[in-house]
Amino acid sequence: MAVCIAVIAKENYPLYIRSTPTEDELKFHYMVHTSLDVVDEKISAMGKALVDQRELYLGLLYPTEDYKVYGYVTNSKVKFVMVVDSSNTALRDNEIRSMFRKLHNSYTDVMCNPFYNPGDRIQSRAFDNMVTSMMIQVC
Amino acid sequence: MEGLTLSDAEQKYYSDLFSYCDIESTKKVVVNGRVLELFRAAQLPNDVVLQIMELCGATRLGYFGRSQFYIALKLVAVAQSGFPLRVESINTVKDLPLPRFVASKNEQESRHTASYSSDSESQGSYSGVIPPPPGRGQVKKGPGSHDVVQPRPSADQQEPASPVVSPQQSPPTSPHTWRKHSRHPSGGNSERPLTGPGPFWSPFGDAQPGSSAGDAVWSGHSPPPPQENWVSFADTPPTSTLLTMHPASVQDQTTVRTVASATTANEIRRQSSSCDDPWKITDEQRQYYVNQFTTIQPDLNGFIPGSAAKEFFTKSKLPILELSHIWELSDFDKDGALTLDEFCAAFHLVVARKNGYDLPEKLPESLMPKLIDLEDSADVGDQPGEVGYSGSPAEAPPSKSPSMPSLNQTWPELNQSSEWETFSERSSSSQTLTQFDSNIAPADPDTAIVHPVPIRMTPSKIHMQEMELKRTSSDHTNPTSPLLVKTSDLSEESKINSSVKFPSGNTVADGYSSSDSFPSDPEQIGSSVTRQRSHSGASPDNTAPPPPPPRPQPSHSRSSSLDMNRTFAVTTGQQQAGVVAHPPAVPPRPQPSQAPGPSVHRPVDADGLITHTSTSPQQIPEQPNFADFSQFEVFAASNVTEEQDSEAEKHPEVLPAEKASDPAGSLRVAQTDGKIEEKTAASVPANVSKGTTPLAPPPKPVRRRLKSEDELRPDVDEHTQKTGVLAAVLAPQPSIPRSVGKDKKAIQASIRRNKETNTVLARLNSELQQQLKDVLEERISLEVQLEQLRPFSHL
Numbered sequence: 001m002a003v004c005i006a007v008i009a010k011e012n013y014p015l016y017i018r019s020t021p022t023e024d025e026l027k028f029h030y031m032v033h034t035s036l037d038v039v040d041e042k043i044s045a046m047g048k049a050l051v052d053q054r055e056l057y058l059g060l061l062y063p064t065e066d067y068k069v070y071g072y073v074t075n076s077k078v079k080f081v082m083v084v085d086s087s088n089t090a091l092r093d094n095e096i097r098s099m100f101r102k103l104h105n106s107y108t109d110v111m112c113n114p115f116y117n118p119g120d121r122i123q124s125r126a127f128d129n130m131v132t133s134m135m136i137q138v139c
Numbered sequence: 140m141e142g143l144t145l146s147d148a149e150q151k152y153y154s155d156l157f158s159y160c161d162i163e164s165t166k167k168v169v170v171n172g173r174v175l176e177l178f179r180a181a182q183l184p185n186d187v188v189l190q191i192m193e194l195c196g197a198t199r200l201g202y203f204g205r206s207q208f209y210i211a212l213k214l215v216a217v218a219q220s221g222f223p224l225r226v227e228s229i230n231t232v233k234d235l236p237l238p239r240f241v242a243s244k245n246e247q248e249s250r251h252t253a254s255y256s257s258d259s260e261s262q263g264s265y266s267g268v269i270p271p272p273p274g275r276g277q278v279k280k281g282p283g284s285h286d287v288v289q290p291r292p293s294a295d296q297q298e299p300a301s302p303v304v305s306p307q308q309s310p311p312t313s314p315h316t317w318r319k320h321s322r323h324p325s326g327g328n329s330e331r332p333l334t335g336p337g338p339f340w341s342p343f344g345d346a347q348p349g350s351s352a353g354d355a356v357w358s359g360h361s362p363p364p365p366q367e368n369w370v371s372f373a374d375t376p377p378t379s380t381l382l383t384m385h386p387a388s389v390q391d392q393t394t395v396r397t398v399a400s401a402t403t404a405n406e407i408r409r410q411s412s413s414c415d416d417p418w419k420i421t422d423e424q425r426q427y428y429v430n431q432f433t434t435i436q437p438d439l440n441g442f443i444p445g446s447a448a449k450e451f452f453t454k455s456k457l458p459i460l461e462l463s464h465i466w467e468l469s470d471f472d473k474d475g476a477l478t479l480d481e482f483c484a485a486f487h488l489v490v491a492r493k494n495g496y497d498l499p500e501k502l503p504e505s506l507m508p509k510l511i512d513l514e515d516s517a518d519v520g521d522q523p524g525e526v527g528y529s530g531s532p533a534e535a536p537p538s539k540s541p542s543m544p545s546l547n548q549t550w551p552e553l554n555q556s557s558e559w560e561t562f563s564e565r566s567s568s569s570q571t572l573t574q575f576d577s578n579i580a581p582a583d584p585d586t587a588i589v590h591p592v593p594i595r596m597t598p599s600k601i602h603m604q605e606m607e608l609k610r611t612s613s614d615h616t617n618p619t620s621p622l623l624v625k626t627s628d629l630s631e632e633s634k635i636n637s638s639v640k641f642p643s644g645n646t647v648a649d650g651y652s653s654s655d656s657f658p659s660d661p662e663q664i665g666s667s668v669t670r671q672r673s674h675s676g677a678s679p680d681n682t683a684p685p686p687p688p689p690r691p692q693p694s695h696s697r698s699s700s701l702d703m704n705r706t707f708a709v710t711t712g713q714q715q716a717g718v719v720a721h722p723p724a725v726p727p728r729p730q731p732s733q734a735p736g737p738s739v740h741r742p743v744d745a746d747g748l749i750t751h752t753s754t755s756p757q758q759i760p761e762q763p764n765f766a767d768f769s770q771f772e773v774f775a776a777s778n779v780t781e782e783q784d785s786e787a788e789k790h791p792e793v794l795p796a797e798k799a800s801d802p803a804g805s806l807r808v809a810q811t812d813g814k815i816e817e818k819t820a821a822s823v824p825a826n827v828s829k830g831t832t833p834l835a836p837p838p839k840p841v842r843r844r845l846k847s848e849d850e851l852r853p854d855v856d857e858h859t860q861k862t863g864v865l866a867a868v869l870a871p872q873p874s875i876p877r878s879v880g881k882d883k884k885a886i887q888a889s890i891r892r893n894k895e896t897n898t899v900l901a902r903l904n905s906e907l908q909q910q911l912k913d914v915l916e917e918r919i920s921l922e923v924q925l926e927q928l929r930p931f932s933h934l
Binding site: 055109112113114115116123124125126 | 445446448449452459460462463464466467470473474475500923926
């Protein structure tokens with residue numbers, strides 16, 4: 001169950017961040033922020049070759065006691081970070097990948113909207129709905 | 140404030156008034172000045188006005204919130220009707236006429252009241268529960284102000300504001316639908332042209348300050364507000380004078396809008412009443428939209444690129460967020476461009492929004508792009524329930540836009556056939572793309588399958604062989620522990636647990652999942668093991684389910700080893716007896732209970748089933764040819780414990796993960812002596828070590844141990860030796876009560892042997908691991924290639 005989903009822009013500022021309201025959101029924000037370092041590290045390590053060869057799904061960035069943080073980066077250096085509750089052991093890597101794929105698709109749809117200026121906060125309702133479904137469904 | 144129940148007409152009226160007063164577009168608070176002006180227009184004595192204000196709570200709050208405003212309006216109506224002003228009166232007075240405000244509103248109001256009542260009927264279906272969002276063009280400006288849909292900063296905010304009043308209103312008939320305020324000033328008046336257009340495009344404006352041109356805002360226009368607005372679009376040019384706020388935009392529009400509003404307005408009015416579906420586009424509207432489309436894109440079958448559409452719709456002065464939402468709704472195929480249908484839908488939504496209608500969350504059916512011939516505009520209007528695309532997929536693609544990839548065409552159809560929202564689901568459901576999950580094996584749920592899953596990876600087979608060997612040596616029913624873990628069948632697992640090393644090997648486990656069956660079928664195990672050997676390095680086999688449980692034939696050698704073990708057991712009474720004999724071939728060891736004998740039987744059995752776990756318990760009785768169970772029982776019991784320990788030591792690397800669990804397993808083995816005696820335990824530890832399951836006291840631990848050992852032995856010879864060593868080693872383990880009988884020397888000898896076996900197995904394990912790694916790497920690289928080659932079709 002994804003407890004927090006964030007979309008980070010290329011310049012490492014958040015375009016969209018949402019967490020389950022029951023938790024202390026600040027904690028998740030902090031986790032996402034710290035995970036950016038790990039993302040950058042992975043990108044630099046893998047991206048020495050052509051970007052194409054780099055896989056978009058970064059996998060588990062780092063696990064904490066209660067949560068696991070997964071990362072995904074697009075070719076335009078937009079990062080998706082997902083914090084998942086560790087108690088949900090049934091959540092497999094494939095599922096995480098599919099969730100990221102959905103995120104990527106929705107993000108692409110948002111970008112296709114001419115009224116969306118890249119770099120703005122994402123306020124698309126469709127995107128919100130998709131994220132909501134992801135945060136609940138995985139529960 | 141006490142709950143205020145308003146009729147639909149009242150609600151609409153109040154909403155209009157509210158928006159009229161809400162010149163600051165706050166959507167929450169109306170300007171006091173405006174409100175006072177309004178009250179003055181109600182021709183009520185000042186003290187009454189003050190009283191009203193007090194009653195509604197505005198004086199208390201200091202401002203007029205929506206609820207306060209509504210209550211105030213209601214009180215005005217009460218006062219105007221001659222009823223005493225009281226808080227209760229707002230709800231008790233029935234059939235209260237709408238508050239009347241003098242000034243040019245009179246005519247509007249009368250018209251409006253009539254229209255409202257009629258509207259409320261016609262609009263029953265979508266009576267907006269929530270008062271129309273600010274977009275309500277200045278109600279007061281009735282005259283043509285209908286379209287003054289003050290673009291509220293964000294439609295969403297309106298929602299929160301309206302709820303303030305909504306509870307008070309008449310029960311929302313369709314909360315989820317669009318709040319259509321029928322009141323949308325359809326302003327179909329001929330006078331509208333004067334004021335309408337202006338207001339429309341200058342939503343913010345009180346552009347038509349009190350122009351009494353009297354387009355009744357409420358001219359009872361029916362649902363499709365857009366119709367009015369639509370007209371207003373065109374009216375913009377003529378009403379440039381009214382565009383006090385946005386002359387620039389008006390000018391832009393003059394170039395764009397050309398349709399004469401007056402005539403259209405009348406027509407719209409006529410037709411609007413006949414439309415039940417507020418989102419339906421009338422013919423005139425459609426025609427207008429088409430005309431607009433052609434101004435941007437002459438080819439009706441072509442697209443309007445996103446940038447052009449953006450400019451166009453930005454002229455409507457709606458907030459970017461709303462425009463963005465409109466775009467999301469109307470760009471059906473998510474291609475960043477608008478076809479004619481999409482454009483009409485978007486335009487329609489903009490018009491609706493301008494008239495105060497809230498934007499839907501989903502695209503209304505009537506607005507969904509019809510994949511029908513565009514020339515047939517007449518059909519377009521008749522959308523009610525006619526999802527054009529349903530029947531026109533064939534025509535759609537060709538007619539819609541030749542330039543459009545057929546994929547785009549089909550998407551709407553796909554979506555339309557299902558829910559619109561499923562579109563994204565569908566596109567993103569292409570999860571069928573290769574999974575780059577390199578650890579798919581361990582994560583594979585199949586591994587949890589108890590029943591024999593065909594061996595997937597060569598290493599697993601080898602593991603099985605090892606297990607087999609182990610089994611033979613120690614006469615433990617060391618079922619392929621890794622598999623055991625997965626097996627939900629506890630009994631099975633118990634059998635396997637002996638092979639402590641296995642438990643942790645996930646990858647191996649996969650292979651073992653198949654080998655899980657081996658306990659029940661020792662022969663299979665043997666064969667599987669041998670197959671493993673042959674398969675080692677055959678990467679393709681890893682992904683494909685391995686061949687059916689290997690037949691025990693290969694386990695002949697094993698069987699021989701089993702025999703040897705058996706012999707040993709019989710003769711020396713040492714555990715190794717059966718164990719030693721186990722060559723890599725997994726001896727058929729279907730039943731854990733046959734642990735003692737299994738080693739012997741396994742090879743005998745022709746099944747090479749590795750699914751020891753699941754079937755072992757059942758098969759126990761079925762394998763009459765198994766060796767003397769009793770002696771093996773004892774043997775196994777001791778072996779189990781010993782084996783587990785020794786295995787832990789011996790096969791540290793047999794299974795990478797399992798290794799870690801070995802010590803644990805062995806420890807557990809010691810503790811489960813009792814179980815062993817009952818032929819149950821020993822394997823448990825191994826299972827536990829596997830980390831996943833249940834340790835259910837192995838039903839036939841002893842046997843299983845043997846089997847597992849056998850299975851694990853990749854090398855017949857090595858394993859036989861090892862098994863012997865194992866047996867020897869295990870036997871003497873003092874932890875097991877049974878082994879107590881062994882003298883120290885025997886124990887030491889067995890330990891030595893076990894160690895030797897251990898090293899051999901460790902070597903084997905490392906080789907297998909390497910093979911596994913290679914195979915996985917190949918697999919990953921192939922997947923990456925595949926992913927690269929495959930275009931992002933889902934995007």
